[in-house]
Structure formats: structure tokens, C-alpha cells
Amino acid sequence: MSRRDVRGSATWDLVEEYFRRLHEPVMGRPHKLLEPSCSADGSRIAVTGLVYDELAGLPRQACFLVDGTDLRPLTGPSGSSRQPRFSPDGTTVAFLSDRMEAGRFQLYLLRTGQLGEAEATPAVPAGTVEYCSWSPDGTKVLLGVAGLGADLAGGQGSGTTRRPKEELPDWHPRVEIGVTEESWRSLWIHDLAAGTTTRLSPEGLNIWEAVWLGPDAVVAVTSPAPDEGAWYTAVLSRLGLDGAVTELARSEVQLGWPAASPSGGRLAVVEAVCSDRWVVAGDLLVSAPGAAFERVDTGGVDVTATQWIDADRLGILGIRGMETVAAVYDAVTGKMTELWSSTDTSCGTRYPEAAWSADGRVVLVEEGYSVSQRVVVLGEERVELAGIEHSGTEYVLSVAGKAETVTWSAPDGLRIEGILCLPAGDGPFPLVVNIHGGPVWGYRNLWSMSSPWIPLLVAQGYAVLNPNPRGSSGRGQDFARLVFGEMGGEDTADFTSALDALVERGIVDPTRVGLIGGSYGGYMSSWLVTQDQRWAAAVPVSPVTDWYSQHFTSNIPYFDALFLDGNPEVPGDKFHSRSPVAHASKARTPCLNIAGALDRCTPPTQAQEFHQALLEHGVESQLAIYPQEGHGVRAFPALIDFSTRVVDWFQKHMPARG
Numbered sequence: 001m002s003r004r005d006v007r008g009s010a011t012w013d014l015v016e017e018y019f020r021r022l023h024e025p026v027m028g029r030p031h032k033l034l035e036p037s038c039s040a041d042g043s044r045i046a047v048t049g050l051v052y053d054e055l056a057g058l059p060r061q062a063c064f065l066v067d068g069t070d071l072r073p074l075t076g077p078s079g080s081s082r083q084p085r086f087s088p089d090g091t092t093v094a095f096l097s098d099r100m101e102a103g104r105f106q107l108y109l110l111r112t113g114q115l116g117e118a119e120a121t122p123a124v125p126a127g128t129v130e131y132c133s134w135s136p137d138g139t140k141v142l143l144g145v146a147g148l149g150a151d152l153a154g155g156q157g158s159g160t161t162r163r164p165k166e167e168l169p170d171w172h173p174r175v176e177i178g179v180t181e182e183s184w185r186s187l188w189i190h191d192l193a194a195g196t197t198t199r200l201s202p203e204g205l206n207i208w209e210a211v212w213l214g215p216d217a218v219v220a221v222t223s224p225a226p227d228e229g230a231w232y233t234a235v236l237s238r239l240g241l242d243g244a245v246t247e248l249a250r251s252e253v254q255l256g257w258p259a260a261s262p263s264g265g266r267l268a269v270v271e272a273v274c275s276d277r278w279v280v281a282g283d284l285l286v287s288a289p290g291a292a293f294e295r296v297d298t299g300g301v302d303v304t305a306t307q308w309i310d311a312d313r314l315g316i317l318g319i320r321g322m323e324t325v326a327a328v329y330d331a332v333t334g335k336m337t338e339l340w341s342s343t344d345t346s347c348g349t350r351y352p353e354a355a356w357s358a359d360g361r362v363v364l365v366e367e368g369y370s371v372s373q374r375v376v377v378l379g380e381e382r383v384e385l386a387g388i389e390h391s392g393t394e395y396v397l398s399v400a401g402k403a404e405t406v407t408w409s410a411p412d413g414l415r416i417e418g419i420l421c422l423p424a425g426d427g428p429f430p431l432v433v434n435i436h437g438g439p440v441w442g443y444r445n446l447w448s449m450s451s452p453w454i455p456l457l458v459a460q461g462y463a464v465l466n467p468n469p470r471g472s473s474g475r476g477q478d479f480a481r482l483v484f485g486e487m488g489g490e491d492t493a494d495f496t497s498a499l500d501a502l503v504e505r506g507i508v509d510p511t512r513v514g515l516i517g518g519s520y521g522g523y524m525s526s527w528l529v530t531q532d533q534r535w536a537a538a539v540p541v542s543p544v545t546d547w548y549s550q551h552f553t554s555n556i557p558y559f560d561a562l563f564l565d566g567n568p569e570v571p572g573d574k575f576h577s578r579s580p581v582a583h584a585s586k587a588r589t590p591c592l593n594i595a596g597a598l599d600r601c602t603p604p605t606q607a608q609e610f611h612q613a614l615l616e617h618g619v620e621s622q623l624a625i626y627p628q629e630g631h632g633v634r635a636f637p638a639l640i641d642f643s644t645r646v647v648d649w650f651q652k653h654m655p656a657r658g
């Protein structure tokens with residue numbers, strides 16, 4: 001494949017047809033559901049749905065009411081609307097919408113059971129609302145607001161929130177001046193009776209996330225600076241409606257998902273080793289009224305979401321190895337009762353998420369590699385409600401093969417797990433190892449493994465292994481910590497030993513093994529081809545390939561210094577010794593290097609450096625930089641182009657026969 005423009009090639013047509021067959025049956029209707037929410041009595045459920053009106057750009061978001069097995073639109077087709085939240089008495093739904101100005105979300109209120117337009121609340125000046133929550137008494141709504149120009153996390157696609165367009169001549173430089181007023185995240189309160197929206201958080205305090213702490217205060221994850229790196233040292237703070245700010249807790253690692261009981265008496269927060277903002281899975285800390293936080297024994301579950309059901313019971317979601325678990329923790333008895341666990345299915349986007357009703361039932365959007373999404377209510381009985389099932393999902397199921405959990409031993413004896421997607425028929429198969437980002441994150445059994453090109457590769461005859469190496473979440477904090485200061489160390493062998501194990505079991509053809517991975521997975525794909533010459537082809541996506549230049553060009557320099565446990569100023573430090581570019585002479589694997597031009601997390605120069613280093617050493621390499629993409633490739637038609645190049649690259653260097 002030496003064409004620069006792959007449009008109209010046989011593979012392009014095949015890939016485009018795949019996406020058309022998947023999405024066309026539900027154009028104008030949701031193809032994916034997220035952010036479930038329910039009224040306190042559990043009688044009403046709402047979700048955010050992702051909707052394509054055409055196969056172009058990113059899907060818009062819209063809110064839907066779950067009506068038995070149907071989804072009824074709550075919001076119209078103008079702009080995007082998301083995060084529907086029921087008021088405590090269930091009469092009103094709050095949601096966020098950018099219908100007035102693209103990319104700038106504001107709070108809207110909709111009376112349930114009443115026809116008519118949602119009511120716009122006063123716009124928050126120079127900001128976009130990222131999340132909202134009702135006060136326990138239903139008189140106010142808390143708004144988390146990002147400045148127009150604030151950085152987005154890697155998992156949000158990186159880049160920044162939408163800046164107002166500046167009228168500048170073409171010759172004008174792109175000017176960076178560090179932190180500005182627009183970089184900050186603040187808290188605002190909408191008072192329903194007064195119809196006002198006023199700022200709560202003081203200047204100089206950046207608020208990453210917040211929820212109500214009784215009717216007169218909020219609890220928030222805060223830092224004194226607004227840059228992405230500042231999140232890693234953020235603390236837990238109480239902000240009174242009277243303006244007082246008090247620190248409640250700090251940690252050597254990261255804190256996330258604060259939750260307070262309705263009166264504010266009890267608090268919960270998750271403490272975890274994290275590599276990404278808003279990607280928090282770890283230990284559960286709970287405090288009783290007037291007492292300090294205590295660590296709860298969750299029975300091996302890394303907690304990813306919490307919600308107080310009442311004054312004493314906390315609903316939790318989390319992961320335990322390959323299992324997704326929903327449970328209730330009783331803070332009085334200290335007892336944990338599991339409601340549901342599954343290895344064949346899971347829920348939530350980055351991590352498991354759910355909503356709880358006051359009687360202790362949990363609402364989640366369940367899905368698995370072989371199970372299309374459906375809203376499920378779990379309590380004493382299991383109730384299945386609306387789902388995403390149509391001829392497009394049936395088509396994917398008909399080509400996607402099957403997914404199964406596999407385990408193997410690393411050279412040091414550590415047991416590693418992964419999810420292996422296998423085509424129909426008998427092996428040995430060509431294998432693509434798909435390495436996740438983070439490094440602290442983990443694969444779960446999800447529809448298409450959350451990447452539409454995975455069933456596409458399986459349909460072409462490739463097995464795809466999705467491994468959770470040391471450093472992944474779901475195996476406790478000690479396991480996550482194994483990658484701390486050790487990126488590109490012992491975790492390297494977790495991938496090569498997978499290869500050995502699958503070849504030995506007769507599943508995989510050792511001459512046709514390849515790599516793909518995004519973000520940290522992009523780093524590891526680039527790194528692995530410098531450490532082992534068995535890889536026949538690799539596709540590093542949004543990678544880090546040179547930790548030194550990454551440190552001085554990325555918007556999360558704190559992350560690499562923390563996770564390498566190093567110092568870029570020290571010659572010979574891990575910033576150098578763990579950088580793929582510094583080992584490019586050892587590589588023989590053809591690499592297709594992919595990046596987004598707007599990526600602030602792993603800037604495209606990272607992919608470019610490795611591409612150039614490989615060429616310098618006579619190794620086949622291509623570089624594709626998508627001008628409108630950030631961290632990852634998400635929008636159509638770039639996604640078709642990317643998937644085409646991926647299929648072609650593997651077909652060329654490790655063809656799937658038959």
C-alpha cells in the first residue's frame with residue numbers, strides 16, 4: 001500500500017460498507033446509550049444517547065426517557081443535549097445543552113409530564129457546563145463549569161473546550177501564554193426560585209468535580225491551578241454556600257468520585273493510582289458523621305462509581321479482574337452485599353457507571369462483546385428495558401466472532417488476563433494485540449470492545465487480544481502500582497509472554513502477530529517493536545515515543561515525571577532509556593504511525609519522531625496525521641480512513657488467509 005489517498009480503494013469500500021451497515025438502520029435514533037439516571041422512586045429512567053443523522057463528524061447527544069422497551073426523546077435535534085438528571089421529587093429533569101451555541105453547554109429544565117420547550121436558565125458567562133446535580137432539597141442545581149479554552153482530558157479527546165472564534169489574519173502566530181482566565185474550572189449554583197445562576201467557587205481554586213454535601217455545602221476535588229497536570233495532586237475540599245473552603249482529605253495518589261449522603265452526614269471518595277483525569281478505579285474511603293475517612297473492604301472490587309442510596313447505604317459499581325460488580329455497602333453494619341456481577345457483560349464508558357433508586361435498585365446500561373446495549377434494572381429481580389438492537393447490531397454480531405477471557409503467566413510468574421476476540425473457524429489465527437491506554441485502565445467485556453474496528457479485524461480473520469498487563473485496574477492498588485516508575489519495564493514481558501502462551505496453545509500463528517494501541521498503548525506498541533523482533537506489523541496510535549520531548553510539549557508533563565519516576569534533566573534517565581526513539585535501531589517491524597494534529601496530550605510530533613527514526617534505520621514506516629483529530633481518531637470520515645489503513649497494514653504485512 002503506497003497510496004497516500006486510500007479513498008475509493010477496495011478496503012475503503014469494505015470499511016465504509018461495514019460502518020453503513022452498522023449505523024444506517026438507526027440514523028436519527030440512538031446507536032449508543034450512556035449516563036443512566038433515575039428518579040428517586042425508580043419509576044422513571046433517562047439516558048443520554050449518541051445519535052448520527054448522517055455518517056459525518058461526531059454523533060450528536062440527545063436525552064431519552066426509557067418507556068418500557070422504548071426510548072422516547074426528551075430533547076430535540078438541535079445541538080447536543082446530555083446528562084438528564086431528575087429532581088429529588090421527580091417532577092423536573094435538568095439537562096445540559098449547547099443548542100444556543102455549539103460547544104457551549106448550559107443548564108435547561110424540563111417539567112416531566114408537561115408538553116413544551118425546556119426552560120433555559122441564565123447562561124454561565126464565558127464557560128461551558130460539564131456536569132450538574134440537584135441539591136438534596138431540590139431548590140438548586142450545582143453546575144461544574146469549564147472556561148472556554150480549558151484543556152480537555154485525553155479520554156475526552158484532548159484539545160480544549162471550544163474557544164470563541166478570534167478574527168485574526170492568516171499570518172498571525174498561534175500564541176501560547178500559559179494559564180489564562182479561560183483555563184479554570186469553577187462551580188456555579190442555579191437557584192430555581194430566584195431564577196439566578198451565581199458563582200460559588202472562589203478565584204484561584206480549580207474545581208475538577210463536585211457534588212452536594214447536604215443542602216448548604218458541596219464537596220469537590222480541587223487544586224490551586226487549572227492545568228491538567230494539577231489534577232494529579234488535587235485534594236478533597238468542602239465549599240460552604242457561605243463561601244468557606246475547608247480541606248477534607250489529601251492523598252499520595254489521586255482522589256475521585258466524591259459522594260455525600262442526602263443530609264451530608266456521610267461521605268465517600270475513591271482513592272486510586274491514576275494515569276488519567278476522570279479515570280479513577282480504586283479503594284473506597286467512607287467517613288461517618290464527624291469522623292475521619294476509613295478504608296472499606298470491598299472484597300477485591302476496585303470502585304469506579306458510588307451513590308448514596310440513603311443516609312447509611314452506599315451503592316457501588318466497580319471491577320474485580322474481568323468482572324463488573326454492583327453492590328451495596330451498609331455503613332452501619334460494614335457489610336457489602338453484591339447485587340450483580342458479570343464477566344460476559346459490563347456497563348459504562350470509561351469505567352462501570354450506574355444510577356440508584358432510593359429502594360436500592362440499580363439502573364445500568366448493560367452490554368457485552370456479544371450483547372448489544374440494553375437498560376437493565378437490578379434489584380430483587382432483573383428487569384430488561386429498552387435496548388439498542390437492530391439489523392446493524394445483528395450484522396456486527398454475525399461477523400464479530402466471539403470473545404473469551406484468557407490468562408497466562410508472565411516470566412516472573414504473575415498471572416495476566418485479557419479478552420481474546422476470535423474469528424469463526426479453527427486456528428492458528430493471525431493475531432493483533434490491542435494495547436490499552438492509561439497505563440492504569442482495563443479492558444472489560446463490552447460491545448465491539450468499544451472500538452468498531454475490532455469486529456472489523458475479526459471479520460477479516462484476525463484474532464484480537466485485549467490484554468490487561470500489570471498496571472491495569474481491577475486487580476487492586478498493588479497491581480496498578482506495578483507500572484509506577486516502571487513503564488516499559490516488567491510490563492513489556494506481559495505482552496511477549498501472551499504471544500508465547502497463545503502460540504503454544506495452537507491459537508496463534510507466530511509468523512503473523514501484530515500490535516495496535518492508543519495513547520499509552522501507542523507508546524507500548526512503539527516500545528515493543530524495539531524490544532522484540534517477532535512483531536510482523538504495528539500501528540501505534542497517538543503514541544509517546546520520546547519521553548523527553550513529550551515532557552516539554554504535552555499538556556500533562558506531570559504524568560510522565562510521576563509515572564516514569566524520573567527527571568528529564570538527568571542524562572541517561574528513564575526519560576531517555578525508556579523512549580522508543582532511542583532504540584529505533586533495534587526495530588525491524590513495519591509501523592503505521594497515527595496521530596491527531598490537535599492532540600495536546602500526546603502531540604503529533606511524537607508519532608513523527610518515531611516515523612523518522614524508523615526510516616533512518618531502513619525500517620518501513622508510514623505517518624498519518626489527521627488535521628481535525630485530537631487524542632485518537634473519532635469523527636467520520638477520518639474513522640473510515642483510519643480503519644482502512646489499519647486493515648491494509650495488517651493485510652500487507654501479516655495477511656489473514658482464506
Ligand SMILES: CSCC[C@H](NC=O)C(=O)N[C@@H](CC(C)C)C(=O)N[C@@H](Cc1ccccc1)C(=O)O
Nearest residue numbers: 154155275437438441518519520541542544631632
Ligand atoms: C502515555 S502519555 C499519556 C497517556 C494517557 N495517560 C495519561 O494521561 C493515556 O493513555 N490515556 C488514555 C486513557 C484511557 C482511559 C485508556 C486515553 O486517553 N485514551 C484515549 C485516546 C485513544 C484511544 C485509542 C486510540 C488512541 C487514543 C481514549 O481511550 O479515548
